[in-house]
Amino acid sequence: MHDPLQYEGRKVVVTGTASGMGEATAQILVDLGAQVTALDIKETSVDVETALTIDLRDPASIDASVAQIEGPVDAVFSCAGLPGPPFGELDTMLVNFVGARHFIEALIPQIVEGGSVGCISSAGALGWQEQLPILMELFARETFEDQKAWLEANQETWGWSGYLWSKYAIDAWVGWRGADLIEKGIRLNCINPGPTDTAMMPAFHELAGKEVIDSAIGPIGRYSTAIEQAWPLVMLNSTRMSYVCGEVLWTDGGFIGANSTGKQGGFGEL
Numbered sequence: 656m657h658d659p660l661q662y663e664g665r666k667v668v669v670t671g672t673a674s675g676m677g678e679a680t681a682q683i684l685v686d687l688g689a690q691v692t693a694l695d696i697k698e699t700s701v702d703v704e705t706a707l708t709i710d711l712r713d714p715a716s717i718d719a720s721v722a723q724i725e726g727p728v729d730a731v732f733s734c735a736g737l738p739g740p741p742f743g744e745l746d747t748m749l750v751n752f753v754g755a756r757h758f759i760e761a762l763i764p765q766i767v768e769g770g771s772v773g774c775i776s777s778a779g780a781l782g783w784q785e786q787l788p789i790l791m792e793l794f795a796r797e798t799f800e801d802q803k804a805w806l807e808a809n810q811e812t813w814g815w816s817g818y819l820w821s822k823y824a825i826d827a828w829v830g831w832r833g834a835d836l837i838e839k840g841i842r843l844n845c846i847n848p849g850p851t852d853t854a855m856m857p858a859f860h861e862l863a864g865k866e867v868i869d870s871a872i873g874p875i876g877r878y879s880t881a882i883e884q885a886w887p888l889v890m891l892n893s894t895r896m897s898y899v900c901g902e903v904l905w906t907d908g909g910f911i912g913a914n915s916t917g918k919q920g921g922f923g924e925l
């Protein structure tokens with residue numbers, strides 16, 4: 656079978672392409688014959704059709720980037736992210752969720768029926784359902800500025816970890832917003848990676864301690880690589896996955912399954 660994932664000639668948009676999972680995703684999509692528009696705050700190393708600069712902390716920068724993207728768009732891959740400290744908690748929320756949401760929403764009018772959006776959340780989003788009442792307050796704010804104002808006014812709720820709250824938000828948002836988007840024929844999903852060997856990992860070790868991060872390794876017994884996360888995301892956004900929408904795919908080496916069945920302790924339990 657030729658082109659089994661059906662990316663040849665398709666127009667795709669990828670954020671976070673200067674490093675890690677976004678870079679690996681863009682490279683796979685180039686190799687599969689897609690027309691790739693790559694965006695990052697840093698220079699993109701992949702040889703893509705179009706490379707744009709974007710700062711996901713800044714709605715004007717996001718809008719300027721979207722204005723340079725000519726539709727129709729077949730698939731969007733939202734991969735950019737910050738780890739939390741040494742970056743600020745608010746910046747982390749803005750890049751990982753608010754800016755990503757603003758970017759995706761601005762592109763929706765250009766996404767074809769049958770198109771898709773795939774985000775990267777985290778296995779750290781475990782337990783996101785318990786935060787739903789608070790997350791719904793954030794989701795009710797639609798503009799970037801209104802969400803930022805809500806975050807600034809409610810720091811005591813989420814400010815202890817912009818990283819984990821941004822991931823709770825993504826998992827909840829794909830279900831909530833995905834329900835509307837599928838009515839337009841657009842699928843919205845995310846992956847929840849376990850610990851992955853990328854440029855972000857030293858920041859996690861520094862903040863939480865290597866032992867705590869290692870406690871989130873599933874029974875597979877090792878960290879994943881960026882490419883091992885990029886492939887599931889590429890598959891999730893493939894037209895072959897036409898019945899998969901509003902879904903969270905745990906790409907965590909079996910962590911959630913082992914955790915839920917008592918085979919393994921929880922995150923942070925050594």
Ligand SMILES: NC(=O)c1ccc[n+]([C@@H]2O[C@H](COP(=O)([O-])OP(=O)(O)OC[C@H]3O[C@@H](n4cnc5c(N)ncnc54)[C@H](O)[C@@H]3O)[C@@H](O)[C@H]2O)c1
Pocket residue numbers: 671672673674675676677694695696697709710711712734735736737738750751775776777778847848849850851852853854855856881
């Ligand atoms: N590495 C892990 O262990 C791990 C685990 C679970 C989830 N994740 C998530 O995976 C995604 C990709 O992270 P990664 O591990 O590949 O890290 P990475 O640091 O290698 O890549 C992140 C990319 O985001 C870009 N970025 C940062 N701030 C930006 C901004 N303001 N505007 C635009 N782009 C910006 C960076 O320049 C970089 O290219 C992130 O959402 C991260 O939270 C990572």
